[in-house]
Amino acid sequence: MMETINFLLCGVGGQGTILASDVLVNVGLAAGYQAKQAEVHGMSQRGGSVTSHVRWGETIHSPLIGVGEVDVLLAFEKLEALRNLKSLHPQALALINAHTIKPLTVISGDQIYPSDETLRMAFAQVTSHVELINGEDIAGSLGNLRVANVVLLGALSALLKRSTLSGQELTTEIWLKVITERVPPKHIELNRKAFQAGREAVEK
Amino acid sequence: MIKMLSGNEAVARGMWEAGVVVASAYPGTPSTEILENYAHFPNVYAEWAPNEKVAVDVAVGAAYAGRRAMAVMKHVGLNVAADSFMYVSMTGLEAGLVIVTADDPAMHSSQNEQDNRTFAKFGRVPCLEPSDSQEAKDMVSAAFELSERFDTPVLLRLTTRICHSTSAVELGERTAPAAEPRPFPRNPAKYVMVPGNAIKRHPVIEQRMRDIAAIAGTFPYNRLEPGKSSLGIITCGVAYQYSREVFPEASILRLGMTWPLPEKMIRKFAKSVERLIVVEELDPFIEEAVKLMGIAVEGKSIFPITGEFDPRVVRESAILSDLLPESAHIPLPDLETGLLPGRPPVLCPGCPHRPTFYILNKLKVPVNGDIGCYTLALTPPLSAIHTCGCMGAGIGVAHGAAKAGSPEHHVAVIGDSTFFHSGIPALVNVVYNRSPVTTIILDNRITGMTGHQENPGTGRTLLGEETVRIELEPLVRALGVRHLKTIPGYDVDAIEKTLKVYVKLDEPAVLIVVEPCALLPDVRKRWLALEVLADKCNGCTLCFRIGCPAILKSEELDEKSQRPKALIDASLCTGCEVCAQICPREAITFKPTVVERSVS
Numbered sequence: 001m002m003e004t005i006n007f008l009l010c011g012v013g014g015q016g017t018i019l020a021s022d023v024l025v026n027v028g029l030a031a032g033y034q035a036k037q038a039e040v041h042g043m044s045q046r047g048g049s050v051t052s053h054v055r056w057g058e059t060i061h062s063p064l065i066g067v068g069e070v071d072v073l074l075a076f077e078k079l080e081a082l083r084n085l086k087s088l089h090p091q092a093l094a095l096i097n098a099h100t101i102k103p104l105t106v107i108s109g110d111q112i113y114p115s116d117e118t119l120r121m122a123f124a125q126v127t128s129h130v131e132l133i134n135g136e137d138i139a140g141s142l143g144n145l146r147v148a149n150v151v152l153l154g155a156l157s158a159l160l161k162r163s164t165l166s167g168q169e170l171t172t173e174i175w176l177k178v179i180t181e182r183v184p185p186k187h188i189e190l191n192r193k194a195f196q197a198g199r200e201a202v203e204k
Numbered sequence: 205m206i207k208m209l210s211g212n213e214a215v216a217r218g219m220w221e222a223g224v225v226v227a228s229a230y231p232g233t234p235s236t237e238i239l240e241n242y243a244h245f246p247n248v249y250a251e252w253a254p255n256e257k258v259a260v261d262v263a264v265g266a267a268y269a270g271r272r273a274m275a276v277m278k279h280v281g282l283n284v285a286a287d288s289f290m291y292v293s294m295t296g297l298e299a300g301l302v303i304v305t306a307d308d309p310a311m312h313s314s315q316n317e318q319d320n321r322t323f324a325k326f327g328r329v330p331c332l333e334p335s336d337s338q339e340a341k342d343m344v345s346a347a348f349e350l351s352e353r354f355d356t357p358v359l360l361r362l363t364t365r366i367c368h369s370t371s372a373v374e375l376g377e378r379t380a381p382a383a384e385p386r387p388f389p390r391n392p393a394k395y396v397m398v399p400g401n402a403i404k405r406h407p408v409i410e411q412r413m414r415d416i417a418a419i420a421g422t423f424p425y426n427r428l429e430p431g432k433s434s435l436g437i438i439t440c441g442v443a444y445q446y447s448r449e450v451f452p453e454a455s456i457l458r459l460g461m462t463w464p465l466p467e468k469m470i471r472k473f474a475k476s477v478e479r480l481i482v483v484e485e486l487d488p489f490i491e492e493a494v495k496l497m498g499i500a501v502e503g504k505s506i507f508p509i510t511g512e513f514d515p516r517v518v519r520e521s522a523i524l525s526d527l528l529p530e531s532a533h534i535p536l537p538d539l540e541t542g543l544l545p546g547r548p549p550v551l552c553p554g555c556p557h558r559p560t561f562y563i564l565n566k567l568k569v570p571v572n573g574d575i576g577c578y579t580l581a582l583t584p585p586l587s588a589i590h591t592c593g594c595m596g597a598g599i600g601v602a603h604g605a606a607k608a609g610s611p612e613h614h615v616a617v618i619g620d621s622t623f624f625h626s627g628i629p630a631l632v633n634v635v636y637n638r639s640p641v642t643t644i645i646l647d648n649r650i651t652g653m654t655g656h657q658e659n660p661g662t663g664r665t666l667l668g669e670e671t672v673r674i675e676l677e678p679l680v681r682a683l684g685v686r687h688l689k690t691i692p693g694y695d696v697d698a699i700e701k702t703l704k705v706y707v708k709l710d711e712p713a714v715l716i717v718v719e720p721c722a723l724l725p726d727v728r729k730r731w732l733a734l735e736v737l738a739d740k741c742n743g744c745t746l747c748f749r750i751g752c753p754a755i756l757k758s759e760e761l762d763e764k765s766q767r768p769k770a771l772i773d774a775s776l777c778t779g780c781e782v783c784a785q786i787c788p789r790e791a792i793t794f795k796p797t798v799v800e801r802s803v804s
Binding site: 035061065069114 | 312365369370371445446448449514515519534540541542544545547548549552583584748749751753755757
């Protein structure tokens, strides 16, 4: 039986986490899997933490992933990556956007934003498959910070060693078709470039 | 055709397929997207009602008029609508009526996690619970068939995990053609619930529930999935999915109708298994009913009564009760991450509510709050919300405290949409029974917290049509409020001056603070980031006290005070100028200066 794959996406409200998980669940469907997605976005527009669960498999029952059973973490922000570290399965793949959004508890409070060293050490306790890329820098070089989420999806597509349910290659065309169906026509080219740039950032 | 749909999108699709013609709702997470999606289908009527009680009455009227109708709300909305829910159970209807309650186990965005299945039992109304998006769509049609066959409203109970989870749905066509309106019934014995008529209706609805219970065993969504006889699980909703995943070999009785229960089916199932458990989130609703049948069953002695489940919660609870071997346990690594700063939701950069709470914090008055974005002013540094219970509560609570002789002047704050929802009667009470309460209506020209829905003050309907914009100031004046002012939301000085006067009055006062939400598309077009002039900033930290996420502590320290200077994050700043107004050293630029500097 095909093994289930569990993705956890996390970030801060407004970063495009929900769009990214919508893409991911639909790529799963296009690859022939049963796919489910669950998200919490009650107050996320107000700058809170956002998480979304996506699962692919031959049969998927629960839309939620239990703590400790995440196979792939896609984190759009470093502190949120750290916050969700406990959800990871040992040796899970962690793709982290090297981006900082300081919460108000740090800005006007006395709490301290964890250092990159803390992040690295913490993840090393769970997995050696950690990839950091700077989605904002890459998106900025393409002229639009808002496609950082698609840059990350591009990187994920390159790191994810998965075939379709029937054993075919999970091609970039499948990913790009799902993405272009979800963005305004005038932004299709930009999103394709962002996706490719994300792939190249981890394929180098 | 197969499409990935959230539970809410699926319900909307189901409404259209079932031939629903009229739907009314008040926005509330996790239910909001149902009507937003339904409104996009052709030839339907969908509206935002001012509150859930009105929404149910509207749907009742449509169903009396012979057309399929729905009212949609979050779980606590049914508390507001309870009076209407109870009478329509008594009267029944001419065409189908389905009421959606979206419960929120774990309180992702609610003040409690009440289990509304109890409302179904309380009101003598059947309750349906889907387990995924496909069922969320299909059960709408099933609910209407049940409603019309048994002359009863039907409660369709969703939970956050159903509403906001996405799974594949096989779409159908609009099977039930939308009925034409019929002559409105003149049937007082059924529709006029004076005691003489109501007395005769009560036995009718009790019999109705016995009749539905009698067919519950053949209801297609009550489904037996045979497995090993050592363990039998009765479950419903999303808990079914967790049960399937954690106990792949168990016998499962999945209930799509959780009230009334199929007693014969349950008895037969109980006899076929060695150990019987109920896996249900929140209340032991099914468990208690099964126990009343005299059947030995376990439920809340194994699984939590609070919060929501996931596969881990179900699995680890099961291990502790010897339902699963110790080897099923998935250990969690002992991690060292250090103390992580929290990221609670906060008022957005440029939020027009911020100046009011900055002043309220300065005045140190007790503030009785309400439900909306502005509730977020409870956290530091604003710390200016001291009570918040439910929609419309703040004004009444302030009045009661004042009447009790609370030694301070009470201020009630309420949003525009919440004021229309249930604030008006409370303000009538303040005026009528005379208390020195200052009510602040925070009018941001939209229903904010749930993601920008129109309301009676916006001049537009859910269907996008232009309509009358109900003006707050004339409305409040008509109630007889003598001390009344409307002030723009970013005018810090004017808000402070007015509130300083109002909190010394010994009669009711109302301050309406008007400023459109900074996230509205038109407002976004005017965003312009301000700047801190580092040579003028002396690190006094006053601007940090407004709690704006766009104002950061710079790495540069002031030489004299050794405190960090302020720094504005240009990617977040909207240019509301609140910080610029309160800066005592003119170290933060106003918009015109920003424009000048960028030109030169």
